[in-house]
Amino acid sequence: MNTPNTRTINLGSLDKIPLGQGRSFQVEDTQIAVFRQRDGKLFATQNACPHKQGPLAEGVAGGGKVICPLHSHKFDLATGQGSEPHECVKTYVVREAGGEILLQL
Amino acid sequence: MTPQKQKLVVIGNGMAGARVVEEILKRARDRFEIVMFGAEPYGNYNRILLSNVLNGSQSATEIFMNPLAWYAENGIKLHAGVKATKIDRERKVVIGSPLKKEALAYAVDAAAVPDAALVEESYDHVIIATGSRPFVPPMEGFGGTGTFLFRTIDDCDQIAEYAKTCKHAAVIGGGLLGLEAARGLMTHGVEVTILEAAPQLMIAQLDPEAGQMLRDTIEDMGIQVMCEKITTKIVREDGRIKRLDFKDGSTLATDMVVVSAGIRPIAEIASVSGLTVNKAIVCDDQMRTSDRSIFAVGECVEHRGKIYGLVDPIWEQAKVLADVLTGFNPKAEYLGSKLGTKLKVMGVELASMGDTKPSLPDDEVVVYREPSRGVYKKLIVRDNKIAGAILLGETDTAGVLMQMFMANSAVSSRRADLLFGSATGAPVLSVFDLPDHAQICNCNGVTKGAIKEAIMIGKCHSVAKVGGCTKAGLGCGSCKGLVAQLIEAYAGEVVDDASEHYYVPGVALEKSQLVAEIKRLGLKSVSAVFRELAGGKEDPASKVGLASLLKTLWPGEYDDERDARFINDRVHANIQKDGTFSVVPRIYGGVTSPAELRRIAEVAEKYNVPMVKFTGGQRLDLLGVKKDDLPKMWKDLGIPSGHAYTKSFRTCKSCVGTDFCRYGLGDSIKLAQEIEHRFQGIESPHKMKLATAGCPRNCSEAYVKDLGAVAIEGGLWEIYIGGAAGGTIRKGDLLCTVKSHDEVLKLMGRFMQYYREHGKYLERTYHFVERLGIETIRMIVVEDSEGIAARLDAAIQQAVDAYKDPWQEAAVPAYPGQFSAPELAQVLEVAENNG
Numbered sequence: 060m061n062t063p064n065t066r067t068i069n070l071g072s073l074d075k076i077p078l079g080q081g082r083s084f085q086v087e088d089t090q091i092a093v094f095r096q097r098d099g100k101l102f103a104t105q106n107a108c109p110h111k112q113g114p115l116a117e118g119v120a121g122g123g124k125v126i127c128p129l130h131s132h133k134f135d136l137a138t139g140q141g142s143e144p145h146e147c148v149k150t151y152v153v154r155e156a157g158g159e160i161l162l163q164l
Numbered sequence: 165m166t167p168q169k170q171k172l173v174v175i176g177n178g179m180a181g182a183r184v185v186e187e188i189l190k191r192a193r194d195r196f197e198i199v200m201f202g203a204e205p206y207g208n209y210n211r212i213l214l215s216n217v218l219n220g221s222q223s224a225t226e227i228f229m230n231p232l233a234w235y236a237e238n239g240i241k242l243h244a245g246v247k248a249t250k251i252d253r254e255r256k257v258v259i260g261s262p263l264k265k266e267a268l269a270y271a272v273d274a275a276a277v278p279d280a281a282l283v284e285e286s287y288d289h290v291i292i293a294t295g296s297r298p299f300v301p302p303m304e305g306f307g308g309t310g311t312f313l314f315r316t317i318d319d320c321d322q323i324a325e326y327a328k329t330c331k332h333a334a335v336i337g338g339g340l341l342g343l344e345a346a347r348g349l350m351t352h353g354v355e356v357t358i359l360e361a362a363p364q365l366m367i368a369q370l371d372p373e374a375g376q377m378l379r380d381t382i383e384d385m386g387i388q389v390m391c392e393k394i395t396t397k398i399v400r401e402d403g404r405i406k407r408l409d410f411k412d413g414s415t416l417a418t419d420m421v422v423v424s425a426g427i428r429p430i431a432e433i434a435s436v437s438g439l440t441v442n443k444a445i446v447c448d449d450q451m452r453t454s455d456r457s458i459f460a461v462g463e464c465v466e467h468r469g470k471i472y473g474l475v476d477p478i479w480e481q482a483k484v485l486a487d488v489l490t491g492f493n494p495k496a497e498y499l500g501s502k503l504g505t506k507l508k509v510m511g512v513e514l515a516s517m518g519d520t521k522p523s524l525p526d527d528e529v530v531v532y533r534e535p536s537r538g539v540y541k542k543l544i545v546r547d548n549k550i551a552g553a554i555l556l557g558e559t560d561t562a563g564v565l566m567q568m569f570m571a572n573s574a575v576s577s578r579r580a581d582l583l584f585g586s587a588t589g590a591p592v593l594s595v596f597d598l599p600d601h602a603q604i605c606n607c608n609g610v611t612k613g614a615i616k617e618a619i620m621i622g623k624c625h626s627v628a629k630v631g632g633c634t635k636a637g638l639g640c641g642s643c644k645g646l647v648a649q650l651i652e653a654y655a656g657e658v659v660d661d662a663s664e665h666y667y668v669p670g671v672a673l674e675k676s677q678l679v680a681e682i683k684r685l686g687l688k689s690v691s692a693v694f695r696e697l698a699g700g701k702e703d704p705a706s707k708v709g710l711a712s713l714l715k716t717l718w719p720g721e722y723d724d725e726r727d728a729r730f731i732n733d734r735v736h737a738n739i740q741k742d743g744t745f746s747v748v749p750r751i752y753g754g755v756t757s758p759a760e761l762r763r764i765a766e767v768a769e770k771y772n773v774p775m776v777k778f779t780g781g782q783r784l785d786l787l788g789v790k791k792d793d794l795p796k797m798w799k800d801l802g803i804p805s806g807h808a809y810t811k812s813f814r815t816c817k818s819c820v821g822t823d824f825c826r827y828g829l830g831d832s833i834k835l836a837q838e839i840e841h842r843f844q845g846i847e848s849p850h851k852m853k854l855a856t857a858g859c860p861r862n863c864s865e866a867y868v869k870d871l872g873a874v875a876i877e878g879g880l881w882e883i884y885i886g887g888a889a890g891g892t893i894r895k896g897d898l899l900c901t902v903k904s905h906d907e908v909l910k911l912m913g914r915f916m917q918y919y920r921e922h923g924k925y926l927e928r929t930y931h932f933v934e935r936l937g938i939e940t941i942r943m944i945v946v947e948d949s950e951g952i953a954a955r956l957d958a959a960i961q962q963a964v965d966a967y968k969d970p971w972q973e974a975a976v977p978a979y980p981g982q983f984s985a986p987e988l989a990q991v992l993e994v995a996e997n998n999g
Binding site for chain 1: 670691701702703704705707708725726727728729730731734739741742743979980981984986987988989990
């Protein structure tokens with residue numbers, strides 16, 4: 060349900076994201092990485108790694124975590140908590156409905 | 165109801181006594197009610213640092229290891245200033261008598277407080293840690309004004325005080341402590357003469373030549389040294405010392421005498437209590453005396469005929485004793501110690517270990533002497549192991565030597581490496597010598613200080629734990645050895661973390677076990693491995709390693725889940741810092757043509773490639789390519805992938821070879837091209853960079869490649885493996901010499917397959933070859949000692965046959981969005997159904 064401050068955006072078919080991988084979406088002026096875990100769970104975070112702006116969507120993901128492809132900093136996809144002190148990423152609510160990816164902003 | 169605590173009485177609160185109590189508390193905090201007897205009226209202090217108190221660089225309070233408060237905090241009852249005199253084994257009671265304040269604590273006849281009540285403590289167990297007393301050679305006039313021992317804090321204070329009234333001091337004893345005493349005295353402005361009964365200084369640690377060299381250095385500092393001098397009499401006049409008389413009839417004028425002539429174990433309490441005493445209190449491998457409930461530790465112990473006066477052996481004894489007594493490891497055994505020391509004597513670096521001279525006919529002696537710098541190095545090698553070593557004046561390699569000596573490990577056939585550091589590697593330094601700000605992990609910028617802190621405060625005692633805490637060793641991993649040395653240095657021993665041996669962190673199996681399980685269960689995908697072998701728990705850090713292994717194990721059958729690939733292997737290009745990619749077409753053997761160059765140039769222009777650069781491997785690198793341009797560029801290039809991005813065979817460089825070079829002995833270009841055609845794209849635990857050289861001038865650097873072939877006179881090719889010229893530099897080991905290109909291909913392939921099967925994930929060949937040893941590998945790969953050569957050949961052939969240029973995926977992407985740039989989301993708000 061949308062509250063006055065949230066919007067839900069349809070990113071299209073779930074098939075756009077290969078099983079177990081991430082994919083980045085340009086949503087207005089932010090890049091958002093959406094991950095489709097093998098167990099069916101969806102996660103969404105900011106795409107840019109806070110360390111050196113590596114594209115998190117290109118990282119190896121799984122078990123609720125993603126590893127940045129540039130320097131292997133790790134992030135918890137549910138909480139945004141990073142493996143390095145003082146590093147975390149913004150997370151977004153994302154879900155699947157009728158085969159489509161719905162992202163809440 | 166809590167069980168009654170057992171009562172432990174410790175006799176002696178010197179370094180050994182206090183250490184054993186610490187070890188016991190570490191293992192079983194509340195097991196014992198502990199009572200300690202200490203003849204000195206202090207807590208326990210670090211005797212090794214006494215000379216610093218004498219020369220004023222440290223105050224007495226600084227060298228206390230366990231101040232009196234420590235005893236209280238740990239619930240230990242300390243009878244300070246009370247000397248235990250007897251163990252009544254019938255009644256199971258230790259009896260002690262309070263000493264007079266001024267009594268010499270370690271003297272046989274230490275004066276007891278007259279009429280004071282005896283102290284009695286009942287016991288379940290006793291530990292005797294009475295240590296030793298200084299040895300005073302027989303002479304007339306020792307004792308009283310102007311004569312001193314060098315042993316306790318009180319001794320230091322008194323020596324320093326008395327030295328103020330003196331012009332000259334004599335130190336009897338030219339061993340380590342005697343020299344330290346002389347150094348201390350010098351700082352008090354007196355002239356010092358060292359008197360040694362033996363023909364040389366430090367006879368326990370040095371041979372005569374090193375002794376002479378040390379003597380020269382010390383004399384240059386202004387200290388007089390006299391050897392073969394046996395003092396018979398201290399002559400006084402008006403109550404003050406005037407001179408010493410020697411056995412040879414000569415004399416020496418002096419104002420004071422400090423004796424530091426070695427130690428003798430204190431064992432009277434054991435003798436009077438009826439325990440077996442030989443030179444010292446006799447103990448078995450569990451540190452038990454002849455009475456099962458009485459143990460002993462430290463300088464008062466004779467173990468297998470040896471008495472130890474150094475710290476390390478005593479620490480080892482303390483650990484074993486604590487293991488046995490607490491039941492932490494009832495089978496723990498002390499099997500004796502190898503002795504080695506590294507120290508600074510009067511500013512001179514010195515390391516000594518084991519024998520000082522050869523003792524068996526086959527002992528090999530290596531000596532280096534450089535008198536002008538006061539440097540002397542000697543090595544005694546027995547059965548290819550270090551039996552003894554002396555390093556004087558320059559001790560760079562002492563830390564490594566000491567480790568090899570202690571571990572009894574086989575040594576380099578180049579003995580010079582042991583004395584001067586490896587010619588191929590970084591200088592061999594002892595980790596102790598490094599300052600805290602020295603950077604250990606150059607990848608993650610971790611200093612020695614940070615690692616030390618993790619070890620000592622964070623209690624990280626395994627390489628993996630230190631890595632987890634500091635990131636040291638998590639980059640290229642080449643500093644892991646240093647990290648292990650640091651743990652050894654500051655925590656005593658490296659705890660073997662089982663996880664360090666796992667092939668990948670998320671599956672608790674070593675490579676061989678993992679392979680066996682994968683085969684047994686027929687697991688052909690990464691997700692199947694997580695499901696069956698990791699309790700269904702997916703670990704992203706393990707995916708890539710598992711994918712590499714599965715691909716090697718199931719050629720052609722592997723279920724290639726693309727999410728288990730690293731991005732580079734998903735898009736067959738190398739990701740750059742800005743998220744762009746690089747395109748490196750294969751250029752076989754580094755040989756190209758005008759037509760090929762033209763095509764590369766055209767592609768670079770067409771796609772606005774920001775940088776075109778030669779790689780280190782003789783290829784052209786088109787850098788800064790957008791992901792969605794990749795497949796288009798590959799199509800336009802029409803050249804296969806150069807695999808500049810994956811853990812696989814990368815490239816084979818070559819020199820000019822025989823076609824044009826006036827030195828060429830073998831056709832290195834043709835061989836390199838054959839190698840590249842055959843092995844392109846072969847996955848392996850880590851990348852493999854190759855080269856061929858047409859002659860031993862090595863223009864293509866084949867000696868320092870993972871695999872290299874070098875042409876030599878006679879139409880032969882030498883095959884080298886395990887070379888490196890990156891962060892680590894290592895000349896490869898000669899595997900064998902063969903006669904033809906075909907043989908080079910065959911043996912290289914066979915080694916590659918063996919490495920693919922047995923290398924740990926991300927283990928480069930230079931680590932792999934060092935880990936297994938070139939002899940072992942040669943036996944298997946060349947001599948076929950295990951009878952697997954034919955199978956290895958078949959397996960690598962199968963992998964070669966399965967090769968497909970990954971850039972062919974340009975035509976048909978392997979999965980949707982494989983080469984897609986971020987997708988622009990159409991921001992249309994979704995009408996939610998509120999029903």
